Amino acid sequence: MDNIFEQFNRRYNFVAKLSAAFFYSIAVAVALNFFWEPGHMYSSGVTGFAQILHSVSAKYLPVTWSTSVLYFLLNAPLFVLAWFKIGKKFTFFTVVAVVLGSVMMRVIHPLTVNMDPLLCAIFGGVINGIGTGFALKNGISTGGLDIIGIVIRMKTGTSYGKTNIIINLIIVACAGFIFGWTRALYTALNIFINGQVIDGVYTKHQKMQMMIITEHPNDIIDGVQKRMHRGITIIHDAEGAYGHAEKTILITIIDRADMYDIVKIIKECDEYSFVSVSEGEKVFGRFKEQEIV
Incomplete structure (x- = not known):
């Protein structure tokens, strides 16, 4: 399924990004109007701040600013950072x-x-998390803290969902003061679920370790280094237990988003190779992050 998605995304990149943007817009609108507002709780990120300012303007100002307008205005300065x-x-x-x-x-x-x-907290967090994660997976963001989270991840390697949860603690406090601390608990639950769903859907930042056992190491190394610019560790003089053929073990670290490319290279060079993939908890040293375009 992931390979099919990657093929479609590469061939119809522009359409895929527009579709992701449209899907997100529906998801956030449904989460806001069907769950967060009726449940008197706040979203994460700039959407949550827009809700807070809407509540403050409705309570203390003669003019009530809509959440939708505030959402756009708060995002505008962050477009410059993203640019x-x-x-x-x-x-x-x-x-x-x-x-x-x-x-x-x-x-x-x-x-x-x-x-x-x-239920509002659960459904709102899940729906918005799916929409946001799907947008990020297609190489776009939903603005606001998505942009800040991506910049922090590019600098530190911290996952987006964890950054999102940390930054949004202030929103929980605001929910407590405005709606009461019971609603703050629901807001916190919503933000936590939202962050976990985002990390579950948006997996491009995850690091994977690949161990490749092959009889044609040079072809695979050349293909990976020319087309993907990934480093490889070579272990010589391995032996297969079944046929006692001489093998070479190649070990490399990739982004999950690189999976489609490297599997294609391996199959082209050695269709009989053995490949083991495991998720990397943390990567230290010289590792080139995948560029976002």
């Missing part, structure tokens, strides 16, 4: 996602239902 630190194409699709999100927040109206706040 210079991440990439121009990335920023373009992020702007598209934010604009569509703002529009859908106004277009999609909630159903009049009374739902338990616990």
Whole structure:
């Protein structure tokens, strides 16, 4: 399934990114209007800050600012950060996602239902997490703390979901002061679920260790280094127990997003090779992060 997704994404990259932006805009609008607002809780990130400012303006100011307008205004300065630190194409699709999100927040109206706040926290976090993770998986962001989280990940290697949870502690505090600490608990649960779902869907940042046992090491090494620019450790004089043929063991670390490319190279060079893949908990040393474009 992952290979099919990667093939489609590479062939129809522009369409895939636009589709991801549209999917996210629907997801965030449904989460906001169907679950967060009726449940009196806040989202994570800039959407949550927009909700807070909406609540403050409705309570203390003569003019009430809508969450959708505030969502766009708060994102606008962060587009500049994305433009210079991440990439121009990335920023373009992020702007598209934010604009569509703002529009859908106004277009999609909630159903009049009374739902338990616990269910609102769960469903809101899951739906928005899927939408955000799918957008990130397609190389775009949903603005706001997505941009900050990606920049921090590029500098430190910290996963996006963990960064998201840490930054959003202030939103939990605001929910406590405005709606009461019971609602703050639901807000915290929503943010935690949202972060976990994002990390489950957005897996490109995950590091994988590949061990390749082959009789044609030079072809695989040349293919990987020319097309992927990944380092490889070579272990000579290995022997297969079944046929006692001489083998070479190649070990490399890749991003999960590199999986499609490296498997294709291995199959082209040695269709009888044996490959073992395991997830890397932490990577130290010289490792080139995949560029976001």
